[in-house]
Amino acid sequence: MVASVESEVVSFSLGFSVDTPPGWTVAEDDRTEVDAADRARQELDWWKGQWRRNLDEDDRNLLAYAESTGADDLARLLADPGSRPVATRTLALLRELEELERDAERAAVLGIQVGYVRLETDVPTDGYLEVVRYRLVDKLSAVDFYKAAKPSSKAGWRGTRVGRTVNIDTVPAVRLYTDFGHNKDDDSAAWPKSVQHFLANGRDGWTIECGCEREHFDDSRSLFLDLSASFRRSAPAERPPVAHGANPK
Numbered sequence: 001m002v003a004s005v006e007s008e009v010v011s012f013s014l015g016f017s018v019d020t021p022p023g024w025t026v027a028e029d030d031r032t033e034v035d036a037a038d039r040a041r042q043e044l045d046w047w048k049g050q051w052r053r054n055l056d057e058d059d060r061n062l063l064a065y066a067e068s069t070g071a072d073d074l075a076r077l078l079a080d081p082g083s084r085p086v087a088t089r090t091l092a093l094l095r096e097l098e099e100l101e102r103d104a105e106r107a108a109v110l111g112i113q114v115g116y117v118r119l120e121t122d123v124p125t126d127g128y129l130e131v132v133r134y135r136l137v138d139k140l141s142a143v144d145f146y147k148a149a150k151p152s153s154k155a156g157w158r159g160t161r162v163g164r165t166v167n168i169d170t171v172p173a174v175r176l177y178t179d180f181g182h183n184k185d186d187d188s189a190a191w192p193k194s195v196q197h198f199l200a201n202g203r204d205g206w207t208i209e210c211g212c213e214r215e216h217f218d219d220s221r222s223l224f225l226d227l228s229a230s231f232r233r234s235a236p237a238e239r240p241p242v243a244h245g246a247n248p249k
Helices: 036-053 057-068 071-079 084-110 142-149 185-190 214-229
Strands: 002-004 009-012 016-019 025-030 112-121 127-135 166-168 171-179 192-201 204-213
Touching (some): 016 127, 016 214, 036 112, 084 142, 127 214, 142 171, 171 204, 192 214, 204 214
Antiparallel strands (some): 009 016, 025 112, 112 127, 127 204
């Protein structure tokens, strides 16, 4: 990383710069390449385990039955008024499971996560900026990239509908406001609100996320939008040489 705090223009070897106000510090700057689909599958397996453990015994029995029977049998149960409530709940459980599977499937087009950078600040409370770069499998539009890289439904977030795109550094970007605490009841204040941007230019994909503690987000919205708009791409630093005998990625 090459940074100049005094100038408030901070540049990173990942291949970008942003204009940051005083008080922002670099928390992470990672150039480790990760296969996005493999990571999504690992996360999916963990979430599916958590999801199954959170089911009560009746729901676990229903799910086991649904996974061992066919669609025709469920259709028969739905047609029977006496069995309909059980069949309806069974189908709802299957839909939740399918949603988890789709999260991993859509990540396949993201290719390789080249690296990420995270900046943090105390003003606003728990404020952060996170930039992630992808080397995509194929060229994607900003909307298609957003569909692949958006937050997982399993996180229980609420967000704005995708409207028109905006331009950041001359690149089309989808803007999304997210609230991860709207359904967390008593501990909702501990979950952040954020604004995310999804940029795609050829096979180069970027996500830019800015957020903070929920109760301070509305007052900080313009700061986050300005911070995101200051994003500028630059040539990334050369990758380190491959050690003798190693296989390059």
